[in-house]
Amino acid sequence: MIPTLFISAVIIFSFIHLIPGDPASVMLGEQATPEQVEALKEHLGLNQPLYVQFIRWLGNVLRGDLGQSVFFQEPVTKVIASGAETSLWLASISMALILFLGIPIGMLSAIKYNSFWDQAVSGGAMFAAAVPTFWLGLNLMFVFAVVLGWFPSSGFPSIVESGDFTHLRYLILPAVTLAAPNSALIIRLVRASMLDVMKDDYVRTARAKGLSEWAVNLRHVFRNSLLSIVATLGFTFVALVSGTVVTETVFSLPGIGRLVVQSVLRRDYPVIQGVILVIVLLYLVINLIVDILYTYLDPRVKYDD
Amino acid sequence: MLKLLQQLYKRKVAFAGFVFMVALVLSALLAPWVSGSDPLEINPIERLQSPSASHWFGTDNFGRDTWSRVIYGARMTVITGLGVVIFAIFFGVLFGTLSAYYQGLGLVLMRIVDVMMAFPSLLLALVLVSILNPSVINVIIAVGITYLTTTARIIYSLTLKLREEPFVEAIISAGAGHFRVIARHIIPNLISPIIVQATFIFAFALLQTAALDFLGVGLPPEIPSWGNMLTEARMYITRAPWLLFFPGIMIVLTVLSLNLVGDVLRDRLDPRFQDDVG
DSSP states (O other): OHHHHHHHHHHHHHHHHHSSSOHHHHHHOTTOOHHHHHHHHHHHTTTSOHHHHHHHHHHHHHTTOOOBOTTTOSBHHHHHHHHHHHHHHHHHHHHHHIIIIIHHHHHHHHHTTTSHHHHHHHHHHHHHHHSOHHHHHHHHIIIIIIISOOSOOSOOOOHHHHOOGGGGGGGHHHHHHHHHHHHHHHHHHHHHHHHHHHTSHHHHHHHHTTOOHHHIIIIIIIHHHHHHHHHTHHHHHHHHHHHHHHHHHHTTOOSHHHHHHHHHHHTOHHHHHHHHHHHHHHHHHHHHHHHHHHHHHOTTOOOOO | OHHHHHHHHHSHHHHHHHHHHHHHHHHHHTHHHHHOSOTTOOOGGGTTOOSOSSSTTOBOTTOOBHHHHHHHHHHHHHHHHHHHHHHHHHHHHHHHHHHHHSHHHHHHHHHHHHHHTTSOHHHHHHHHHHHHOSOHHHHHHHHHHHHHHHHHHHHHHHHHHHHTSHHHHHHHHTTOOHHHIIIIIIGGGGHHHHHHHHHHHHHHHHHHHHHHHHHTOSSOTTSOOHHHHHHHHGGGTTTOHHHHHHHHHHHHHHHHHHHHHHHHHHHHHOTTHHHHHO
16 A cells, blocks of 8 residues: 555656646746746745656655645645535535445346336336446436426535535535446446356355355345445546546535546646646555455455465 | 447347447437537627427527537547546556556555545546546546546455466466467457457446536537537526437436446457446
């Protein structure tokens, strides 16, 4: 995990230095005076040798200092924190939708293999995986917010500040948008891994010893297919992040995803670096949890060192 | 090849996907004739017209013909899609085979690939385009890099297996050089999984470039791509819903066709492949 983190730090650090020409003048735009450019260069430490810059940056990151946003003139950590609430709500609601809809639907498809239900679900999942997230979002917005008026079309007032949980209705359309393609993936995954396990000998044994169909499917088939589902959690997280970027932009939600897009358009590289660093960290933590869950779910897996 | 078409024909839906793909490529090639009009021609009098006999898919806010723009969008789709596929496959195969062949190099390269996979692909492409500035080539590179890593991974694990095959050992012991082994014996055995992988990369690339267009960092806005058309349609969502419908449904149908055909190819060409990518 430590080498991985180090390599990601190098990659993230080098983003700013990949910019052709002078990063400071690119960030400030064409109207900037030479004095302003020089001041920003000084501020970002761009006049120092590369390795000094890297060590200084890494040292700051380790102390929790992600630098200063060029646009907001505020610490990057503060800027990221301001978008965290929206993104966390959105991600948790979508994750709940994905797991509580995706897993049972996938299970049922596997149990009723090749039935009409199974074929309808497989077709639906294939379709959902082909729909661009932003197009789905725009369509849902058009039908349910503009035409029917059931939900608000954009924005999200803070729940933490107002304590008003009815604000969650702002997140229903975005959460469905975000959940749809990812549920499709989970459905296909659950179905495939359950079908895989069903062929195993111990499933036949479980049936032969007279267990009910429910017990066989839940305790033996599902539990063993959980392994491959858990293994892809890291991947699901990454897909969810990409989806969040698009969804928050479609529905104008004040979250981290939209922050990244705006920072890219504003060329606010300290913010971009900070957000990507946080995401990579989260990804590594999730993979660590996956490894731990793995040893719990499958006692044969042992990590000795 | 003929057998493959027969196989496709048996699965009606996949065959429909195949036909759609052929039609798409043909209209991309013959865009000036299929479209019937200039996709860039501005005609303020006919702005925001709903679909009719003279404008099959209606017109946009500049009075440009949507049908014509959709056809030229198909051309853009084929260009960027093929670009991404070629870029990702070329470098993916290069890095994948070399990594499997020279283990020291492989250790370093595969570590980097692992790390790259922790970066959400859309975010990576977003940052890369912002660094490189939006243009067709740069969008292809930015999206291609994210699929380069997955391709390199798959090719790496397949090559590792191939290396242990008796026929490869036999060729090496017969005195063949490394280059010869890789070019003449390893890569030809990777063709089937590469073809299958290419269909999926094309599909993802289309979704990804459209998303980049929508976020404002994709192809330059004057290029009629489906993503750019949808981005403009957003402003006229209530007055001209057809502007939202046609480019979107084209993306869906194209991705769906590619995935359907890709599934058939995977089953037909390489049953082992399924195990390798899960």
